Amino acid sequence: MEFTINEIAKLLNGKIEGDGSQKIININKIQEGKPGDISFLSNLKYEPHLYSTESSAVIVSENFTPSKPVATTLVRVKDAYSGFTELLQMVEKLQKPDLLGVEEPCFMHESSHMGEEGFRGAFSYIGKNCSIGRNVKIHPQVYIGEDVKIGDNCVFYTGVKIISGTQIGENCEFQPGAVIGSDGFGFAPQPDGTYKNIPQLGNVVIEDDVSIGANTTIDCATMGSTIIKKGVKIDNQVQIAHNVVIGENTVIASQSGISGSTEIGKNCVLAGKSGIIGHLKIADRTTIGGNTGVMKNVKKPGQTLLGFIGIDLKDYLKSFAVFKKLPQLEDKIKDLEKKR
Structure with a gap:
């Protein structure tokens, strides 16, 4: 990476305060910045570092007003966090090679089809009757079962397991070890105290622009579909049970668990280690705090719940x-x- 501050500002539609001719060769935290680095300031908790950082440039929001003189060059954008994210995405594209073709050994059944500009890594497996779109990147040791449908521009990192019957939209990303479509936790208690297995015959449907974290598990439905709607972002080590529905643009943090047949609305936020029992309905824009347990329906949109039993x-x-x-x-x- 080597850009001038002027070039970065142009890419981000930003305005410069200071010397825009300086070269940027690295991205760094504002508190650890060195000459040649670019940093960002979004959380004002880190504002004191702005006045001592050695970074050559710092991305800030257009409405930010420093409380002291600033030695570094400022790049003002509409929103500092979004602007810095955009810069990271640009750098990632430069640093990551565009994977194309087929590494051997790997396997794709003759009845399956994969679109152009795709990649299949070594030891990946694609079963019968799969339909896979364009520009799909399947990294080594990925398993894709039978009758799976995958849209364009999806990425499956090492060790992802996509179980038979799963349907995936476009622009989705699956981090290493994610398991999609495993059996739901369905067992019927018997009079003698044992449990009888309930077959899980449904599938998982994942809509467009969904991100699934490492070692997260999404169970297939007993009947019908477990549904993850458009724009959902799920962190690492999350458990989503059978027949759950997650509404559009909901965000779920690490180690959260959602029990069977619960429906979560749009634009909700589930903080780390939150839990929801089964067969509930959670209203749109609900925020559930860390370690919060939800035991009843949330009917009013926009509430924030906090506590071991969410109130x-x-x-x-x-x-x-x-x-x-x-x-x-x-x-x-x-x-x-x-x-x-």
Whole structure:
């Protein structure tokens, strides 16, 4: 990577404050920046580093006002975080070779078809009757079962498993070890205390622009489909059970779990280690805090839930104001008991 600040600003539709002729050869954190680096400032918690960084340039939002003189060159864009993300994407395209062709040994059944500009890595496997679009990159040791449909511009990193019957839209990305379409956790209790396996005959449907993290598991439906709608982003090590529906543009962080037949609305946020029991409906724009357990339907859109058993944020904060004072209240009770 080697660009002038002027060239970067042009790519990002940004405006320069300072010397735009300097060369940029690296991207770095603002607190670790060195000459030749470009950094960004989005979270104002890191603003103090702006006045001491050695980075040659820092990307900031157009409405940011420094509280002190700045020695580095500023590149002002509409939104610093989005602008920096765009820069990272450009650099990634430059650094990653465009994978094309077929590495051997690998296998694709004669009844399956893959579009142009694709890549199949060594030891990958594609089963019967699969339809795979253009510019799909299948890295080594990926398994794709029978009757799978995949749209254009998808990427499957090493070790991904796509089980038979799965349907995937365009522009989707699957990080290493993701498993899509494994059997749901379905067992019927018997009178003698044992469990009888319930066949899982459905599939998984993943719409366009979905990102699935490493070692995340999405189970197939018992009947019908487990559905991940357009624009959903799922972190590493997430469990999504059978017949779940995830609404458009919902974001789910690591180690969260969603039990069977739950429906989550659009534009929701599930923080790390959150959990939702089965057969619930979660309204659009719901935010579920880290380690929060949701035990009932969320009917009102836009709520924030927090706590081991998720309750409305305002109710939780009122409760927190009381239980953080419990040691003092206990002392007062002891004093009152002594006076009896």
